[in-house]
Every structure is written in C-alpha cells, then in structure tokens.
Amino acid sequence: MYDYTEFDAAFVAERNRQFRAQVERRIDGSLTEDEFKPLRLMNGLYLQLHAYMLRVAIPYGTLNSRQMRQLAYLADRWDKGYGHFTTRQNIQYNWPELRDVPDMLDALAEVGMHAIQTSGNTIRNVTADHFAGAAADEVADPRPVAELLRQWSTDHPEFQFLPRKFKIAVTGAENDRAVIRAHDIGIQIVERGSEIGYRVIVGGGLGRTPMIGKVLSDFVAQADLLPYVEAVVSVWNTLGRRDNKYKARIKITVHEHGIDEIRARVEKRYALIRPAFGGIDQELFTEIKAAFAPPAFREASTAVYDTARKTDPVFRAWADTNLAAHRAPGHAIVQISLKAHGATPGDATADQMRVLADLAKQYGHDELRISHEQNVILPHVHKSDLPRVHAILKKHGLATANIGLISDIIACPGMDYCALATARSIPIAQEIATRFDELKLEHEIGELKIKISGCINACGHHHVGHIGILGLDRAGVENYQITLGGDHTQTAELGQRTGPGFSADEIIPAIERLIDAYLHHRNGPAETFLQAYRRLGMAPFKAALYTQEAAYAAE
C-alpha cells in the first residue's frame, strides 16, 4: 500500500501544529466559535448531540495492521474503547474532548493517517471497492487512481471552498461494490481493446434529492483522468448554486443544466487546462501503482479448508456466507461482519480492532479494508488458513455468518449521536437483526440489503437499499418510512416509497410482514427479494404492509 513520503508526513505535521494552535486560541477566547467551527470541520471535528466527534479518513478503506492497532489505541486512550466505521469507509470516535483532539491527530500522523477533508465543502475521502486488488472480476486495482485523486484533491487551492461537499468513488470492476452511481463523481476502470481507461459518471447522490449518476464520458484515457476530473469539479465550482445549500450539489447542477450542457462545458474547460498537466501526474501515478503491487500469493494445498468445510457446519455456514472469490488460486476474500445480531452496525471495540490487526498481519499480507457496508475485509487470505482465522474471529465475537443477509444492515448513527438526525437508526437495526435471528430465517431469506437513515441526508443509503428505512420526526414522534426496490450496484435504482410510515413499535412487525410476503410470493429460494420485487412490483408488498394494518393506515 501507499506509504507516506517525507512531504506527506511534513504536510500532516504542519496541519496538526496549526490545528493545535487553533484549539488553544479557541479555548483562550481569541477565536469565537464562528471562527473556529470551519477550522475544526476542516480537521474532521464535529460537535454532536452528546459530545464532539472526530471523523478520521481511511483513504479508499485501506489499512495496515499498524494503523488498525493505532485506531484501537485512540479508542482506548481518548474515547470509550470503540470506534464506528462509516458508509464512506471512515472511522468516527464519538466521545473525544476538545483538548485531546490535537494529541489524537498527532497519534494518527504517526501511522500516516489524518482527518483532513473529512468534513467541509471540499473533496472528501475518495472511496473504492473494498475488494480492490483481490476481486476475481476486476479490470484493475482502483486504489492507485483513488490515491492519485487523494493527493490531487488534498489542499487543492481551487477546491477548498466548493459550493458543497464533493464525493468521489472508484471501482475497478463491472460489479459495482463502491456505489459509484450515488457519488458526485463515480469512476469505473474499463478496458478498450488493450487500453485501460475510465468511465466517468457524474451527478449521483442520495440525500433529500436522490439521483442516479449519469455517464459523462464512456472512456477517458489514463493520462487524461486528472485534468478531466479537475475540469468537472471546476465547471461545477463555477456553476454550482451557492444561493441554496439544498441545491448546491453537482447532482442538482447536472439536473438543472442537463448532462449534454455539462459535458460541453467540461470539454471546453478540459481543453483549456489539459496543457497544464505536463505528465508529472503520470510519473506520480506510476510510482503509486508500484506501491499497490499485489503481494506474493503462495501456492499451497487447500485440503485443510475443504475438510473443515465438510466437517464443521458452523465453519461451513460462515465460509459460504462471508467469503468472496479471490483472483489468486487457493485464496479467498474474508468479509468480517461488524453486525453481530443485536450489536451496533459498524462498531468495533479496541480489542476487536487489535484482533483484526493481528489476523491481517499473520494471515492477510498485512492488509485490511473497511467496506461502505460497515464491515471489515481481509482481502488476501489463503484458504488453508481460514479454519484458524475463523476460530480466532469466533472467540472475539467477529464470526457472525451474515454478510449480505437481512441482519447485515447499514445504519447511520441516527439520533443516538448525530445532531442532524430526526430519528434513531441504530435501535431499529438492532431489533431487526435480533428478531430475524430469533426466527432463524435469515439464511432462508437469502440476499437482502436493508439500509437505514435517521434523516433525509441519507448517510445510511436508504434510497438504494432493497428495503430502505428512513427515520423522521412526525409531530414529535419517531416515524419510519419504507422504500422498496433500491439497488446500489451497477444496476442502480432508487427505492419507491410504500406509503405512510410506521412508529418505532410498528416498524419491526412491518418488516416481518414484508418478508413473509416475499417468502410467500417468490418463485423459489433462488429468486432474491430484489428480483421478486422487480417481477411483482409494489402491490403484494403494499398489501402486506397496509391491508393487515387497516387501523394504522386509517390514521
């Protein structure tokens, strides 16, 4: 993976020194809160309902064991012994005190990490497919592109005061695991003949006005990517609406001007700035690519794995649910669920983080990934090591076999933490997971993505959940709206609202009725919830939700 150069280290150290002084000036009264707020946000520090929150960037979700260990150290030393992994592959600490934050940032810098541009109207952490460099279906590893974009966007002088935040995601495979169609810019690495290039998608986004991104260019050559992306951001920086925060994102700009007009403007801008990119970015890109060279995969027998899978049903359930196909023979991608039934989605204790770091070090070429689905990935594990890895995970509450199933829920922090939330998300996720675990139905139900947001800003991606749940405040009571048929992949779609929402007490039975309807109507176990919904439409699900609940619908 990419290691900080002296330049990177000096840059982060200087930023941390500045922030330490800013915190001191805030505390001694030289800075007002209005002056301090943009400065703390630039360094990832929010003030939430019960405390400050520090959001630390995990670029393209990639970590080594030393970094994970340091995240555990921060959790123990300055927080309450845990961290929360987010849908943008970051980690959030929910309980830091203001005076401690500069020390936390210094501790992060020791392992080449920071919280720069995790907030504010800047280009945020560039996310990527969490199977990057390991997936069997990949054209190329998306992380070198993501790292190039990170270096280009960090402190980019033109893009520090954008109309609004700007999020970029990169995938190297046709199967989209990075939700690129719901990002301001989504980049897909593609092949044309033998040439590698990029499909560039713009104007996707969730939030109060959800939009699926549109293709701006089907093929941008490798050497042209940075000037092309710069042209896109530059056009939006000029055109984007600063008069209304809710209309400022590029999705609205694309919607208001049309994709053809945006394309014409981007091409004009591109023609102007392209000559300024003299090729240094490509030299840098070559160096970055070398840093992401795949590890030396070993060739060994997988007999141990085959035997364990045959003889141990618990291991088998885990292996069949949590492993994904690796490009190298004899290897697997291990998905570690942070969704134990009843636990908070995305939370890991400091002890668990250290176990994950140890496993990566010993069995996984020192690599870890955080997925936007709030799980942890060991991207490169030889199958012969899997029984041992599983045994260790089991011991630490990390072997839940539920990846992609009904209890593998994305949930934003909601009103348990977030100052913007209108309702809680976490307890709903906990109750759904607990309920379907009790029913012992989740393997029977099969692939199903439930995504929960506690407000219309949609950090929990509810619009693209097969079942989306949106928590709202209806006359001083928590109320949950359901959407169906959302899809976050290459066949992206926005879910459709079923009708009136449900109270906190009613939402779990409502989800149960939906699932009963699916099990009743499906063609067989091979037809997933999403496929059944696409075949049947809304009617049978709506009936299940509302006709049996006439009393509620009448309100």
Add this chain to the structure above:
Amino acid sequence: MAKPFTPKIVTANALLEGDVVYLTADDRWTRAIHEAELITDEDSARLRLIIAEGQPEEVVGAYLADAAPSPDGPEPVHFREEFRRTGPSNYVHGKQEALQDV
C-alpha cells in the same frame, strides 16, 4: 397568529467536554436538566438566550428547548431532548453513565 409561548430551558454543549449543559436560574451551567431554569415568558427566554450566547468560553450552540414543569424540575418535551439528557440508546454512555455510577 403567533404561536402561544411554551415553557423553555436554555441548553448548549460545553466547550471543552462537548457534553450537554443547561442554564440555571443563578447563571450556572449544570449537567442536570432538573436544575435548569424553566422560563415561562418569551421576553425572559430571549434575554436568557442572549446571556448564554455571551459565554463562548463556556458553551457552544446555545438554544431554547421546550420543557415541561415537574415536581423535580424541568422535563424534556421532545424526544431529541430526552436523548440529550440521557445519552445514546445503544450503550450506557453519556449522562446515563454518570447516573449509573452513583
């Protein structure tokens, strides 16, 4: 027609710790909602908020929140304020943590 005034408390987050605090009648910041001053008229509410906003070295983001009287002191009206005076529902952290230690 203007909405009739409903009783309020002044609340904010502490600058250093970031936790929830409430303004008392004798101009202190307390961690306990029951010790907050329940303000029953609009003019005093406006004045008390200005006083709170004038203490940036102590608190951040002061605002008026609806509250209801009770024999023990003010109680939250909205669920958001209920969570703020308690802590998150997924762990015994925040204010409820301190109560448990007692």
